[in-house]
Amino acid sequence: MAKLNDAGIKALRSRLDTASVLTPSSDGYQESLTRWSDTGIKPAGVVVQPVDPADISIALLWAQEHDIEVAVKGGGHSTAGTSSSDGGLVIDLSYMTQVTIDLPSKTITAQGGATWKEVDEAGAAHGLATVGGTVNHTGVGGLTLGGGYGWLSGQYGLTIDNLLSARVVLADGTLVTASKSDHPELFWGLRGAGYNFGVVVDFTYQAYDQAEMVFSGVLGFTPDKLEHVFEQLNTSLANPDSRSGAMCFLTHAPDGSGPVIVVICFYNGSREEGLARFAGLINLGPAINALDTMPYSMVNTLQNPQATYGDRKSFKGIFYEPPMDLSFVRTVFEDFMAKVQSDSDLMKSAIILEFMDMRKICEIPSSETALASRNTTQNGIICLRWTDETKDKEHRAWARQIQAKWKTELDAKTKGRKTEVPQYINYAEPGDSVVSNIYGENLERLQTVKATYDPKNVFHKMHPLSTAST
Numbered sequence: 001m002a003k004l005n006d007a008g009i010k011a012l013r014s015r016l017d018t019a020s021v022l023t024p025s026s027d028g029y030q031e032s033l034t035r036w037s038d039t040g041i042k043p044a045g046v047v048v049q050p051v052d053p054a055d056i057s058i059a060l061l062w063a064q065e066h067d068i069e070v071a072v073k074g075g076g077h078s079t080a081g082t083s084s085s086d087g088g089l090v091i092d093l094s095y096m097t098q099v100t101i102d103l104p105s106k107t108i109t110a111q112g113g114a115t116w117k118e119v120d121e122a123g124a125a126h127g128l129a130t131v132g133g134t135v136n137h138t139g140v141g142g143l144t145l146g147g148g149y150g151w152l153s154g155q156y157g158l159t160i161d162n163l164l165s166a167r168v169v170l171a172d173g174t175l176v177t178a179s180k181s182d183h184p185e186l187f188w189g190l191r192g193a194g195y196n197f198g199v200v201v202d203f204t205y206q207a208y209d210q211a212e213m214v215f216s217g218v219l220g221f222t223p224d225k226l227e228h229v230f231e232q233l234n235t236s237l238a239n240p241d242s243r244s245g246a247m248c249f250l251t252h253a254p255d256g257s258g259p260v261i262v263v264i265c266f267y268n269g270s271r272e273e274g275l276a277r278f279a280g281l282i283n284l285g286p287a288i289n290a291l292d293t294m295p296y297s298m299v300n301t302l303q304n305p306q307a308t309y310g311d312r313k314s315f316k317g318i319f320y321e322p323p324m325d326l327s328f329v330r331t332v333f334e335d336f337m338a339k340v341q342s343d344s345d346l347m348k349s350a351i352i353l354e355f356m357d358m359r360k361i362c363e364i365p366s367s368e369t370a371l372a373s374r375n376t377t378q379n380g381i382i383c384l385r386w387t388d389e390t391k392d393k394e395h396r397a398w399a400r401q402i403q404a405k406w407k408t409e410l411d412a413k414t415k416g417r418k419t420e421v422p423q424y425i426n427y428a429e430p431g432d433s434v435v436s437n438i439y440g441e442n443l444e445r446l447q448t449v450k451a452t453y454d455p456k457n458v459f460h461k462m463h464p465l466s467t468a469s470t
C-alpha cells in the first residue's frame with residue numbers, strides 16, 4: 001500500500017462536494033477516530049464522511065487509484081480495529097444514520113451508519129420492531145453483515161433472516177441493490193460474511209407488530225448461587241419459549257463489593273407470563289431483582305451503563321453446547337475472578353453467556369445464507385476491559401487461554417459430529433487462532449462471490465476472504 005501525500009488529498013477534496021474530508025490537521029479529525037474501544041483507535045491518513053452513495057463511490061475509486069488501504073466505519077464497535085486504518089482511508093458513515101419506515105409493507109430501512117437505537121426508536125413510534133442488537137449503540141452495519149442475534153431472535157431468527165435487501169457500493173464504484181432477486185449471490189454473501197464485498201449504504205428489514213411493553217430487567221446473584229442459576233438457565237434452554245431469552249454475566253459489582261452473577265431476562269409478553277417463565281430464577285432469592293415491564297426499546301439499553309465507550313477492550317468469542325456443565329462453569333468463574341482480583345485494572349471485565357432459543361435460527365439451512373454457525377451451540381464473549389496500554393498483549397493472551405478452555409470443552413461435547421462446529425463470526429476477532437472455523441462449508445462459495453464482486457480484495461479488514469483463484 002502507498003503512503004498518502006498532499007497531492008493525493010487535494011485530488012480527493014476536489015472530487016468530493018458534499019462529503020467531509022478530514023486529515024490530521026482538520027477540526028473534528030481526532031473525534032472521528034473515536035471507537036467503542038480505545039484499542040480500535042488508529043491514526044487514519046484521511047477520513048471521508050459521505051452523505052450519499054456517490055461520495056462513497058468517489059472515495060473508493062480514489063483509494064484504489066492511489067493504492068491506499070480502505071476501512072469502513074459503521075457503529076465503530078470493532079475492538080480489533082477493523083473499522084479503522086493506520087495511515088489509510090476511513091469511510092466513516094456517521095452522517096448516514098437515517099431510518100425510515102414503510103408502514104404498508106412493515107419494513108424498516110436503515111442507512112449503513114445507523115445504530116440500533118435509531119432503529120428501535122423509529123420502529124417503536126409505529127408499534128414495530130425487527131431483530132436488532134441487545135446493546136443499542138452498536139451499529140446496524142457490522143451487526144447485520146455478520147448475522148445478528150437479538151432478543152427477538154427466538155421468534156424471528158437472526159437479523160439477516162429479516163434482511164430483505166441492501167444497497168451496496170462495490171469496489172468498482174457502482175451502486176447495486178442486493179436481494180433474493182437482484183444480485184442473489186451477493187445478497188447470499190452479505191448475510192453472514194458481509195464485510196467482504198462493499199460499503200452497504202442501507203439495509204431494508206422486515207419488521208413485526210411489537211407490543212410496546214415487554215417483561216425484562218436484571219437479576220443479581222451472589223457467587224454461592226452459581227450452580228443453581230446455571231441449572232435454571234439450562235432448564236430454560238431444555239424447555240425453550242420463542243418469546244424468551246436470557247444473558248448471564250460473570251463479573252464484579254460496579255460498587256466494588258465483589259463478584260456477582262447478573263442475569264438479564266427477557267420475555268416478549270405480559271408481567272404474568274414473564275414472572276412464570278423466570279419463576280425458577282426468582283425463587284433462588286436474588287440479591288437484586290429489577291425485573292419489570294418496560295418498553296421493548298428500553299430492553300436494549302439495559303447493558304449501556306456497563307457497555308460504555310472508553311478504555312481498552314478485547315472481545316473473544318466462546319461457544320458452548322448446552323447444557324452448561326456446572327463444574328466447568330464453576331472453575332471458569334473462580335479462575336476469572338481470581339485473575340481480576342489480582343489486577344484491579346481488569347475489574348470491569350466480564351464473561352457473558354447467552355441463552356437463546358435457537359429453533360427458529362436452525363429452521364433455515366446453513367447454505368441459505370453465508371452464516372455458517374446455525375446450530376444448537378450457544379454464544380458467549382470474554383469481554384476484557386482495562387486502561388494500561390502496556391498490558392494489551394498480556395491481557396489478550398490471557399483471554400485466549402480462557403477461550404481455549406471453552407474450545408476444548410466444546411470439542412469434547414461435539415466430537416461425534418461430522419464437521420467441526422462453525423463459530424459465530426461477529427464474536428470472533430480476525431486472526432483469532434482459537435476461533436478458526438468461521439465460514440464452515442460456505443467458504444468455497446464465498447470465495448467465488450468474492451472473486452466476482454471484489455476481485456482486488458479492497459474489503460479485507462474483517463475475516464478476510466481470499467478469492468478462489470488466489
Ligand SMILES: Cc1cc2nc3c(=O)[nH]c(=O)nc-3n(C[C@H](O)[C@H](O)[C@H](O)COP(=O)(O)OP(=O)(O)OC[C@H]3O[C@@H](n4cnc5c(N)ncnc54)[C@H](O)[C@@H]3O)c2cc1C
Binds near residue numbers: 036072076315
Ligand atoms: C457492546 C457490544 C454489544 C454487542 N451486542 C451484540 C448483539 O446483541 N448481537 C450480535 O449479534 N452482536 C453483538 N455485538 C457484536 C457486533 O455485532 C459486532 O461487534 C459488529 O461488528 C459491530 O458493528 P459496528 O458497525 O458497530 O462496528 P464497526 O467497527 O463499525 O464495524 C465492524 C465491521 O463491519 C464493517 N462495517 C460496518 N458497517 C458497514 C457498512 N455499512 N458497510 C460495509 N461494512 C461495514 C466494518 O468495516 C468492520 O469491519 C456486540 C458488540 C459490542 C461491542
